Amino acid sequence: MTAADPFLLALSEMVVDRVNEPLTIHSAAVQDTLGEREHLLAGLVSSRAGVLIDANDPVFQMPLVCAEKPELKILLRSLIKPGDFGPGADVQLEHQHGAVDAKLRLGDTIGTPGSAHAQALALLRALFDDRLHATEFAVITYSEFEMRHPLRKACLRYLMSIAPAFTNLRTLLIFAQTDKADISVHCQFRRGIRFYISRDGLQRRNPSEMLDADAQAFALTAREQAAVLFLGAGFSASSRMPLGNTLRDSALTDLLGRPSEHMTNAQRGRALRRAFSGRGVLTSEEEDPAVSDDQLGATLTLEKVIRMHRAHGGPAIPRVLGEFKQSHDSKLANGYRGRAVTDLQAIAERGGHRLVVITVNFDELLEHDSDAFDVAVTDADFRRIAKRLPAYLDGTDNDPRVPYLKLHGTITKTSTCIISDADTMTGLPHAKETAVLTLLRHQVAPRIPWFFVGASMRDYDLEGLYKGSTYIETVEEHWVAPLPEASIYEFANRREVVWGHDVQRRLVTETADVFFARLRRLLEAQPANSP
CATH class of the missing domain: 3.40.50.1220 (TPP-binding domain)
Incomplete structure (x- = not known):
């Protein structure tokens, strides 16, 4: 990794020494898994005599031996909302025989959690880990991959709201491993991430203040x-209403004949050049080897894709505009x-x-x-x-x-x-x-x-x-x-x-x-x- 690595850039801004100040929580969403970055986090935690909590660790898939923490239990109960774990589902937090457990409750019975619920329940158990409550510096990592939107949103909300239950902790870094950025999940007001680290680089967010x-x-x-x-x-x-990049990706999918919404900028640029180079579809600048695939993909707009589509024989009024109008008219009709x-x-x-x-x-x-x-x-x-x-x-x-x-x-x-x-x-x-x-x-x-x-x-x-x-x-x-x-x-x-x-x-x-x-x-x- 180089000094320009977006993960290192984010990490350098997240790690701030704070003495005699309340708990500061910095959070980031990381596209894909942490991979080799786990070693960086482990080294950072070791250098600061802190704690690294990986909520994916199998130890959190079962009741966790720990001291009872009634304040944290009360706080989490107040944060868990109806619908977080699905219709009719709730979470039962209990401390028995020296261990804490988080169980999925379906009505009057304890249900068997699926993989997504199991990830969220493991994260809740991890928050009771005694080590978190005895250190001043900690890192928590967890995975969103199996979770649906409401549960993703809920887990980040829990983590960003736990400060009152931690009296010793001064700095907490949170890393959510995800497949894509979701504004409604990751940009919640006062409960959102500060950094999004993707294959295309680093996106920073400012404090809500x-x-x-x-x-x-x-x-x-x-x-x-x-x-x-x-x-x-x-x-x-x-x-x-769909965002501009969503419309662009829909039009690009029509143009390429294969899904494009999960492509990186470089992949979009490369796919266009492989399909249409020398065929009168791309401009001379888009054909220019001095412009990288990544640069071409990064500057790709709906308007550019529509122009390419027309040059390739597409209709004057593209399908994506017709679909936009149908969606728009439906919303106006429904108020x-x-x-x-x-x-x-x-x-x-x-x-x-x-x-x-x-x-x-x-x-x-x-x-x-x-x-x-x-x-x-x-x-x-x-x-x-x-x-x-x-x-x-x-x-x-x-x-x-x-x-x-x-x-x-x-x-x-x-x-x-x-x-x-x-x-x-x-x-x-x-x-x-x-x-x-x-x-x-x-x-x-x-x-x-x-x-x-x-x-x-x-x-x-x-x-x-x-x-x-x-x-x-x-x-x-x-x-x-x-x-x-x-x-x-x-x-x-x-x-x-x-x-x-x-x-x-x-x-x-x-x-x-x-x-x-x-x-x-x-x-x-x-x-x-x-x-």
Whole structure:
């Protein structure tokens, strides 16, 4: 392993000496098994006279001999929720004859656990290990591979909530071995991981406390001047709309004729080149040997795959867009909305701010059944919005609706949807660019807070805007992204000279639901009068 190994990078940031301070818990999810990294952990624990607990050790598959720990038992009972272990299932914790046991209870009987339940029950027993309660430094490892989503979420919640029951422990490192990152599991508010270590590298998350400062600053500024919310696919995730990479993988599966969702970036790039090199499907840059397979895969977007699909003879309206529309229409018909959508609707309806919402999403979840948004889709819409913006931003506009700029079209008018990078390479159309520049040029000082929410920063039609002096000199960027993608860091590399610090200080590594719930509370605490 080299110094650039993502596991070593994460480990170096997790290991912090703390004297006379409460227990600090750092957690990481590791794609695949720990493998040889177990030796690194063993060496680390040995050097600090600590304890390494592997919950997969067979010793935890049976009652564990240990001292009775009533505080821990009470705490765990409070953390175990109905449904964690499946419908009608519960956990019975008991200490008898000098040993603790965790049993699966099905109604009035003790059930025989399957492999997934056995892993979770072993983890609960491991927490009672006497060694954990007699040391200041410990590492716990466990496996999620056999577990379904609710149980994965529950196990991480248990581990991230156990501090009150450990009086001696000062530093606890937790490593969950998993097959993939799952935002709803690994990015729980105040109960999530700090690091995700995958075959593609290291993704860092910030402490949840940073949310309050960033949301507060945005809320205060929005009352006096323009404040932009730029919505990407992550905004609609809790409404169960597919993320951009999910759509990309579905389209790539159609193109390659085999599943692609579990491929690494390098595998995606290699598969495309093997299938289509020299066949007029890939661009000269995508064919260039100087661009590695990993680089090609890392920059792969839905729009790129659609362009390749069309070059290979695919339909003008791809299957993935039709499936997206069916899912979207079903949610509108059923009235289903995620928390982020309903909170932003409430923020817009209440008023008392100068918000502008911009999106590259196709869905209509936000504007459906809401009169709080002035929606721009066509060129005529954008020309109208551009004329309205100065009065809106000055607070002299009689129209209370929030300007909502849909740069890539809307799903009920599929002809407006921009789905191929052949359409984005030429940049923003004039009417759309004029509307955005009107927003930027109207602001003098201070800078406009511009929060990218669930955005990948891979929309090529916006690159000219982002590189322009008007944007650079006017905007103060932040990102709401529970697991920031490499593309965010690549974008930020061009901006860090201007900022004077790295992008990590500008990341709200929480879900859109968490961010908008906090922003709504802050704005509702202010007077609702128009600014």
